[in-house]
Amino acid sequence: MLSVLNRGTAAPGALKPWLLLLPLVLFLCAFFLVPLGQVALMSVTEPEFGLGNYAHLTSDGLYLQVFLNTFLTALGxxxxxxxxxxPLAYLMAQSSPRVAALLMLLVTMSFWTSFLVRTYAWMVLLxxxxxVTAFLAFLGWDPPPHLLFTRLSSTxxxxxxLIPYMVMSLYSVMKRIDPALLRAAESLGARPWSVFRQVYLPLSAPGMVNGATLVFMICLGFxxxxVLLGSPQxxxxxxxxxTQIEEFLDFGQASxxxxxxxxxxxxxxxxxxxxFGLDRLWG
Amino acid sequence: MSEDVEKTAAGGGADGGARLVSRRSVMTLAAGAVGVLAMPAIIRSARAAEVLYVNTWGGSWEKAASKHLFEPFTKETGVEIRTVSPVSFAKLAAQVRSGVYEFDVTTLGGGDIVRANAAKIIEPVAGGPLASALWKDAVFENGVSSHAFSTLIAYRKDRLTNGGPQNWADFWNRKDFPGARSLQRYGARVLPLALMADGAPKEKLYPLDTDRAFRTLDRIKPDLRVWWTQGQQSQQLLRDGEVDMIGIWHGRALELIDQGHPIGITWNQAQIDRAYWVVSKNTPRREIAWKFIQSAVQPERLAGFCREALYGPLNPKAFDFIPKEEANRMPTGPENYPLAVEQNVEDFGDNLQKVTQRFEQWIAT
Structure with missing residues (x-):
């Protein structure tokens, strides 16, 4: 106990890292945690105190269906x-640093384009x-299929x-795979496919899990x-x-x-x- | 939060400024030249302090409103108008609940005004300063009628070469008018259209027979490829040929026609939506708000606004200021209005919320 105190007074510099975090913590409290708490409160107090809103969620088929659809979509x-x-991350990991950087640039390029612009671009394309429709018609698909406003277009x-998240997760893990392990497998007589399946694939699994988790979680909230590209169903x-808020003013249910x-x-x-440990999520 | 502080401060400044001017005016008489020189600066500061926050639809709506409604009002009264967009019913409800006012005045449609009035989130007209100055039937559910738009049938003339659908029964007729369709994702507007398509006469639409409406909707569900939610989106769907026919706001359709796209419309069975000016409940600036509303429905100003923003005025006197050929592009114009269908939001039938919920569910399944 005493030694802990001593250490605290002897090395005041040890406190500093926490102080550096303070602005962010305050910001998150004011603009994230407090409003989030209000939402949580609203979900059990609007229109009346109790778990009515949650009971309604489980009893109404529409909500269950939409939740199910959300999870399936995110999984897909x-x-x-x-x-x-x-394959793309694999190619990047095998390429020279210059080519890898170029590929990374191409992948992340979509990050720099506005969300809405990208969505509208898909509307134009599909x-x-x-x-795309013109090409399918040219190939003799008559009448050409409707591509827009379907599950296909929104997916x-x-x-x-979301693919940049996946590629970056995979790449950061693949880059750390020791090539000596692959050479060792080869020297022991493994065919290229076996090297990949039995050595490379398991070693890259953390990247797969990271990427899939990130993509899945982000996709849940899309x-x-x-709304703009998918089918109404x-x-x-x-x-x-x-809709709950704009159409029904049902803040409780929405919360x-x-x-x-x-x-x-x-x-x-x-x-x-x-x-796996949270600290590994971002690779 | 900070915005609220700013607005309260501005309100306080307005009162202070006004007192200052009147006291100074007295002094001016006594002090002569010095006071006269000081006056313009004092009036400017008093004017800058008084502000009204108006909720607008943005874009061309706001441009027309600024030119014909806001600027004349500011010139006349010295009250500065600041705009907030987009129009959001949810925000109107939320700000009464929180007491933080982002806007004092907004426009509401027929369905919303009944809801808003029932929820007591708008100021009552009675007791306000304007009741005597308006025309007959101008006030409805504590809103002041201003202008109207209609939802009408528009179609691609290049795809529907047989003349296109001329009423909602045609719109529902998949055999003679094949193709993809779109309607607004707004149950209160769509259900009456379905009833008309099923042959209900326009004076007997309300109270709505919801079951019959949904049965009728079932008939064209496969062709309703997309439900639009925003005016811009509806225009894009028709312009890019994503759908062959659409229930669309008349102004949006006229814009496409004016741009030279092969679009046909019919005013027959056009469904009228009225817009009403309302004052947010308990806002500290309600007196200026009513003054503004009174000025905004004056015939000449309203006519200017409607001509530019492609609406139909609801103050009948406004047509004195509108050329005949333009009146024929308005849903409330003398030729179009007899063909149109008014909504009856008071006698809607089923509870609006329940209908909307059922409508959403119907779309999602």
Missing amino acids: VALCCLLLGY GNNGP LAMVHI YVTP EQMVAGLIG AMAMVLLASTLIVLTVYHRR
């Missing part, structure tokens, strides 16, 4: 990102008069937006993209929360839904933390 998007991102756009929770969404995200995070 995470899988697509993994399938598309893995529209009835867009190049495509969300994968496009709002604009599914496939709503996601964030869109429904918006309850937001809380459930938050809880689901926290559960995913907790599972991840137990299994």
Whole structure:
């Protein structure tokens, strides 16, 4: 006890890192934690005190369906990102630093374009008069399929937006895989496919889990993209929360839904933390 | 929070400024030249202090309102108008709840004004200063009627070469008018259209037979590829040919036609939506707010606003200031109005919230 105190007085500099955190902590408290607390409070007090809003969530088929749809969509998007991102990240990890940097630039380029612009770009590309439809018609698909306002179009756009997270997660892990291990496997007579499957793939698994977790969690809260590009039948929770507030002025119900969404995200995070440790999430 | 502080300070400044002017005026008489020289500066500061916050739809709406409603009012009274957009019913409700006023005046549509009045989030007209100055039936549910738009049928002339749908029954007719359709994601507007499509006469739409409306909606569900939520979006859908016919606001359709797109419209069975000026409940600036509203529905100003923003005025005298060919592009114009259908938001039938909920559920399944 005494020694702890001594250390505290002897080295006042030890306090400083915490002081550096203070502005951010205050900012988060004022603009994130306090409003979040208000939302939590509203979910059990509007219109009356109790768990009525949560009971309603479980009893009304619409909510369950929308939640289910949200999770399935997020899962699908995470899988697509993994399938598309893995080869790319692999290529980057194998390339020279210059080529890798160029590829990384291309991947992250979409980060620098506004969300809405990207969404509208998909509308132009996939529209009835867009190049993709024209190409399918040229190939003899008559009448060409409707691509816009379907699950396909919204999934495509969300994968496009989220794939940088996946590629960066994978790349940071793949970059650290020791090439000596692969050479060792080869020298022991393993074929290239076996080297990949039995050595490389398991070693890159943390990146897959990281990327999939990140993409899944971010995707859960998507709002604009599914509303503008998706089919009306496939709503996601964030869109429904918006409707609850704008159309029904039902702040209580909307808060309850937001809380459930938050809880689901926290559960995913907790599972991840137990299994892998949170500090590894960003690679 | 900080915004609230700023506005309260501005309000306090307004009172202080006014007192200052009157005291100074007396002194001016006595002191002569010095006071005369000081006057302009004092009046300027008093004017700058008085502010009214108006909630607008932004874009061309705000441009027209600034030119024809806001600027003349500022010139006349010295009250500066600051705008906040977009129009949000949720915000109107939230600010009464929190006491933090982002805007004092806003416009509400028919369905919303009934809701707002029932929820007591708007100021009562009675007791306000303007009751005597208005025309007959101008006040409805504590709002002052201003202008109207309509939801009408617009179609791609290049796709529907047989003349296009001329009423809602045609719009529902998938055999003679095949193609993708879109309607606004707004149950209170869509259900009456469905009833008309099913043959209900326009004077017998209300109270709504919701079951019949949903049954009718079922018939074209596969063709309703997208439900639009914003005016801009509805325009884009029709312009880019994503849909072949659409229930769209008349102003948006006229803009496309004026730009030269192959779009046809019909004024037949156009569904009128009225917009009402309302004052946010308990705002400290309610007196100026009512004064502003009274000036905004004056025939000449309203006519100017409607001509530029493509609305139809609800003050009948406004047509004295509108050329005939322009009146024919307005839903309340003498040729179009007899074809139109008014909504009956008071006698809606089912509880509006329940209908909207059922509508959302119907879309999602």
